[in-house]
Amino acid sequence: MTHNVIILGASGYTGAELVRLISSHPEMRIQALSADRKAGREMSEVFPHLRHLELPKLQRINDIDMSSADLVFCALPHVTSQEVISKIKHVVKVVDLSADFRITDVNVYKKWYGKEHAAPDLQKIAVYGLTEFYRDEVANARIVACTGCNAAAGQFALRPLISAGVINLDQIIIDLKTGVSGAGRSPKENILHAELSEGSHAYSVGGEHRHLAEFDQEFSKLAGRVVQVQFTPHLLPANRGILATVYVQGNVNEIYKTLKTAYINEKFIHVLPMGEHPSTRHVRGSNFCHIGVVADRISGRVIVIAALDNLTKGSSGQALQNANLMLGCSETSGLLMAPIFP
């Protein structure tokens, strides 16, 4: 059975990544692609790496008839996303890659994103799209809000530990390193090659990164109390990849066992043997997440490290995984390709 899908925001990196993944999906057909500023152009002009595919031309969102689609992937900036999604016919399923429907509490949304939410009704029914932890809800959802890429990495490392109560909830630090593709394709001085290559720096230091809204919401819900983590992202001179080095306090064997057990049946999450830890290079271009656990020399201190590709498992791969569930396809369809190394 072939499902017709539409990708809104196809001229950005997550849009292109969706096309790449769907191109090897046996049951999906791309019915339309939107890119308002590049409407009328071929996708191969905007992303020449996709020139071997037969794809519809880029269109303005308003020129696309979404009513006959089975599912719409919305890879638009936040705020725009709300507006567009609130106009989509109610029978069409939506996977949103923006931040607009991740935060349940409209006041929290406003605090972090600086704007009143324009579609609070839809926000109520949207499901948080971290597939491994919301599988049933996703399968039955009309709207799924994919997680932030950093938020995904941090949660894969921490959710089972918080649920199981095996770590000190007041001493969690996520020191995260991320590739630059997460910053998008809109030209800005700070993401030029000449500004970024051959070095590194932190950003949004001190608890300013918006993905903290997701950490707060999810970790507090799991713990049944307020949990606040420290989160310091750093920019790597690399395009893809997130490495989350998570500092926790607890018993290393309990921590390891908890993670190992939690992910034992997960196709995309690999807990490495105790003491080993991952590299972003080994998940590049794939939907896999590798997690390592190492005991510190200081007793009771443990380092959990999670690696994933921000554009795949952190974003478009996660989106496709959710879409698979929503459309009744196999969850792993189009997502089992091996990482590319070197």
Place this chain on the structure above:
Amino acid sequence: MTHNVIILGASGYTGAELVRLISSHPEMRIQALSADRKAGREMSEVFPHLRHLELPKLQRINDIDMSSADLVFCALPHVTSQEVISKIKHVVKVVDLSADFRITDVNVYKKWYGKEHAAPDLQKIAVYGLTEFYRDEVANARIVACTGCNAAAGQFALRPLISAGVINLDQIIIDLKTGVSGAGRSPKENILHAELSEGSHAYSVGGEHRHLAEFDQEFSKLAGRVVQVQFTPHLLPANRGILATVYVQGNVNEIYKTLKTAYINEKFIHVLPMGEHPSTRHVRGSNFCHIGVVADRISGRVIVIAALDNLTKGSSGQALQNANLMLGCSETSGLLMAPIFP
């Protein structure tokens, strides 16, 4: 139908790339993997990006029973390759990724590779593996010698032009830029990150690169006369990708039409619209080759630029393409994945 294949030299980059590609091939099963110095180890230790796959342990070549295999991929260094292949049972098909069986004339082989050929009988029956130009021979071959990665890029740009007689055979320059993965995984000072990143240099300047043996052999055969090209490779601070900037003299429309016609039915070779030219980024991780043709401001001078991924279309992808033909699989099986960008 499932074909059992063996990969010799699985701890190198081309070996790992074969595993990556075959992992999504519907009709191949990896029966054994060799790596003499790393025998006994799991592939996931040597290449952690492949840890999601169930793979046989690495073995010594001599411990592998090749007699029941349908095909052996030999990704060993040259010289070693000859020795190993000459011991493989004659019913087993072989795709060799080394240089050992590329050169028909044993004297030419000796001149470029500095050694007497140890298996001249096999060399006689080996087929040169540039699939698009030796399709029938490959399909019927017992031994296929995959081309050099640079040799592939140069030939895709030039073969149809030489065959059609539309360029001056005495004024051909191939200025080539290649990623560092082509230099292999054996540690050497000159391929350290600190030596290579953030710069570029030429190497084997002046006609010293061994892939010239292939250019000489193939181009002279096509032209029916001796053809010698200038070939200057450069190392890029990048892992994958070859960009061959080829300077020729002829009529640009004839040249364009010749290339366009030659590749019109080829799934992996894309001739871009006249005046456009390719980037290595847009073929990364894929089996595609993009070719562009641009007229110079000087009348009668034309620039043909070919881009491919040295590890895929330049090596392991080409090998799998040949194996598909040899085993009666669809030629594109396991090879249609989209490039990864960014």
Place this chain on the structure above:
Amino acid sequence: MTHNVIILGASGYTGAELVRLISSHPEMRIQALSADRKAGREMSEVFPHLRHLELPKLQRINDIDMSSADLVFCALPHVTSQEVISKIKHVVKVVDLSADFRITDVNVYKKWYGKEHAAPDLQKIAVYGLTEFYRDEVANARIVACTGCNAAAGQFALRPLISAGVINLDQIIIDLKTGVSGAGRSPKENILHAELSEGSHAYSVGGEHRHLAEFDQEFSKLAGRVVQVQFTPHLLPANRGILATVYVQGNVNEIYKTLKTAYINEKFIHVLPMGEHPSTRHVRGSNFCHIGVVADRISGRVIVIAALDNLTKGSSGQALQNANLMLGCSETSGLLMAPIFP
């Protein structure tokens, strides 16, 4: 004796590079820095790597009193440069880093830069700033037009050969590879890190690059006849560095001797031993240019390779070298620092 200098366009890469170089110049003092869009800000905000220096705040050009300066470095975009320079008091010397005063013939300027020249009178008195070849004129000039960075690399390789008549003037190809800092600091999609890293592509293919105007002017002047070269620049995934691989036809010994002799007394130009060739890494951050000569296997074909740092010898270093002559300082003042490797 201390010379007061002003840098216009200090928020770009060549402006910052001038500050870096002048900071270790014993006889220059930076009197003012301009950056219209960033006026009022500290240089350390715009370029934190210069925070150890005591520098004047960034100002609008119109707010700077240039009359008391000894020399103005103009690192503005072309067109703007003409306008600004034509307003500077005639006793103040000017080193212009833009393209505005490089081309003697106003019709040629218009052809390549698409605009009528606004200051043809000044263009007449401007001296082309390739120091090693215009030393006396530069020393006596009021306005010096620094060369294009690619134009510098190509000319260092070719000028002595054309002057000496030792190469075929109709068969010159410059295949050039350049770092991305030459594209400037203004945000554009095509120079984002995610677009550029890990790959390479050609640009301005077919004779479209504006530095050809300089090659045409200078080479034709040297030869006393029209000389047109082929010139294909490529972008490297690196910030600094130009590698010009120049294909010429002639006698290798004559070519080598001509270059060796031409540069025997030059402090910044190093002709490597015959058969050796340079790397951009070995001139990074310095004012040096390394030149190598290699004979091709085809008799009569020679490869000359020149490497320099586009921001230093190709631009701001060259500018300072010229300023030194104009102000009566030692030509090498502030310019002898060693390259940075790795």
Place this chain on the structure above:
Amino acid sequence: MTHNVIILGASGYTGAELVRLISSHPEMRIQALSADRKAGREMSEVFPHLRHLELPKLQRINDIDMSSADLVFCALPHVTSQEVISKIKHVVKVVDLSADFRITDVNVYKKWYGKEHAAPDLQKIAVYGLTEFYRDEVANARIVACTGCNAAAGQFALRPLISAGVINLDQIIIDLKTGVSGAGRSPKENILHAELSEGSHAYSVGGEHRHLAEFDQEFSKLAGRVVQVQFTPHLLPANRGILATVYVQGNVNEIYKTLKTAYINEKFIHVLPMGEHPSTRHVRGSNFCHIGVVADRISGRVIVIAALDNLTKGSSGQALQNANLMLGCSETSGLLMAPIFP
């Protein structure tokens, strides 16, 4: 006055960096260079970026007469360093860049470096070379042991805070990111370009990195009690630069004021305005260290970030700074060059 210096281990990166720095030092002359495996070769063959300098040929250590030198820089591997230094005449001053004389307690040395110390007498008189904190001792020392590059970065961030007692000594985490040049020039698989570029990973996780021996020794001495920090280094796909993200607990204003005051007169250490934080790019190639302080959203948590160039301030620049003091030169001689950006 000119001081004669010798560099042992000149074929490694720290050796070459010493030559680069000393080349612009007004009062030092390089008398000899050693490199046992490359003895007899010119430095310009081994490091072509230094070809503009007149340098002595590389020699075997045993062939060098050190007795007439004023100071020997020893850039050899540890263990070798001990042996060589113990044979140097007692009137000659030594700056050692290895780990051999950093650790006062021979048992601690043995624990971390796995070998009995061969020169315990010299170890007793060696001064720990973190110049800013051991200025007087260094000035009077015969042997100075330069610090580990990571150890330098961590200590610049933490020493004043530990001395002042303004942070919780039991909750210190150093999450550090370092460029690959710190791993040296000896070929190893894990530092190949193809293994490292475009990604990141942690190493020596869990408290295994030898620079912890320095942290333990120095911090415990400052605090007057045992202090153990958590320290997790990560490898960046970059050649130079260390970014130490240090998580501490205390009052942010006290912390900021303590650092600001501590470094108020230091030429090489810049404490950024409160809330700002550094990038490795902005210290590249220089002897500067930039330090930033940011309050976390969680009250009482503070992030201190230090950036320096591992080869300069972290190693060879520090070595020259120490040598300047030992020889009575100005402490900043040869060390005030601006960083290179981009």
